Amino acid sequence: MALHIGTSGWSYKEWKGFFYPPVIKTTDWLSYYATVFDCTEINMSFYHLPKQQTVDKWANAVPAGFKFCPKMSRYVTHIKRLKDVEDSLDKFFNVFDPISDLLGPVLIQLPPSLKYDHDIVAAFIQSLLKKYPMHRYALEARHASWINDDAFQLLRDHNIAWVISQSGVGFPYAEVVTANHIYLRFHGPEKLFDSSYSQEMLQYYANKISGWLREGFEVWAFFNNTMNGHAIQNVRDIQEMISIALSI
Template sequence: MHLHVGCAMWSHKSWQGRFLPHPLPAHERLRHYASWCTAVEGNTTFYATPAKDTVTSWSAQTDPAFRFVVKLPKIITHERCLTDVDEPLRLFLDAIEPLGPRADALWIQLPAAFGPADVPLLAGFLRRLSSSYRYAVEVRHLAFFEDPRAARLLEETLTAAGAEWIPFDTTVFFQSPPASAAERDAWVKKPRVPARLVALTERPIVRYLGRDDAARTVDGWARWVDIVAAWLREGRSPTVFVHTPDNADAPELARRFHDEVRARVPALEPLPAPIPAAPLTLF
């Protein structure tokens, strides 16, 4: 029984001196983040395939039980739309090979224009993928959330491939107008889709977006605490990523989510104590 929790990144300016020591060399930030959280979203790989030496450093800074959910590069998912992608996919898989078991899932985030008519294209792509990894798909076309036939088609396609459907729950965020600069920026960038609360595999992945007001974020995730606790009792091992528009308190919030689930499922192991952000003193 495992619950991994994490954030959208492992380094953030507002975390310096609070969650991570400051100053801290870039090549040590992930190690300190990994003492707070047990998973991280690999968003940077969407923009470019990293150098293999860089990924080797990521592996060296984390325990084998740490989990990366690594996003496929946009050249594969957005620019070439899953077509004629053998070479960029080969380069990507070679680059992330040092992660080993830390690569919990390869994350296929599809553009909002990818709709039900494109599902056969996804099915063919999934069939060609290496069996060395598990895969998780995020869609943003409204039809998959509002049309039961479209949802069923996608579910059947993913189930046949043993792949998960990643929900990005933004419903709490969009309940009321933005109240900060970060919220105003997120208001025009984040997907506005209904919540999806169903798991397809034994290792579901959830992305949850709250508000910059921590109390509203915590209130809004109540249903996810119930759902994740139920998944654990069923023998599943979920991963939950906690976002806020400014992400200022995200590591602390991720740990709080884990604590709330553990209060429902006492058999769940507690998270380890984080590395202190400042040296310990006698006074």
């Protein structure tokens, strides 16, 4: 039974004074973050791959047991659209494999325009797992065509987590378990990235997560409503709710 809850990234200027003490340098934010939470998503890797020295600094800034969940390069997902990606995958994992012991699931976020195509997805998964089977993966679809039994079974066959993606903007949503790890993302119940979850909604998910933990699943949950500190408060609240639920 393992639970990991954090935020989608840690480098937000508006968190200074609210979460980060004013006296702490920006270069020390990750170290401070890691004293409060045990995991985070890496958004930078979606837009451009970080330098190896940057990744090494991140690794040295966190304690044992801390996990990073890097987002797959958009060159793979949005430009190549999952096709002919072998070279791009190599470039991505060349950066992160040196800290493989610090990695949680790799997040594969797809574009809203990418419809489900069994053959394309199956070929992508084959390329991914043929060379990089040692990693765990979570896939976040943004097109409604992915909500189908064939897609879920394909993910299930390869132990890739379907991302349970909560938002107020209509991202495809299904509470489906396709792997021995469960991955949730909370983007904001109303305004994307800038709205807070109610106590009722947090309690609902706390109960769901508690149930999955009791069943033996490893659960990863990230709050992406990072603007105005919503994510910080929501994480604190749901952690307390889960703790209470598990003690009953």
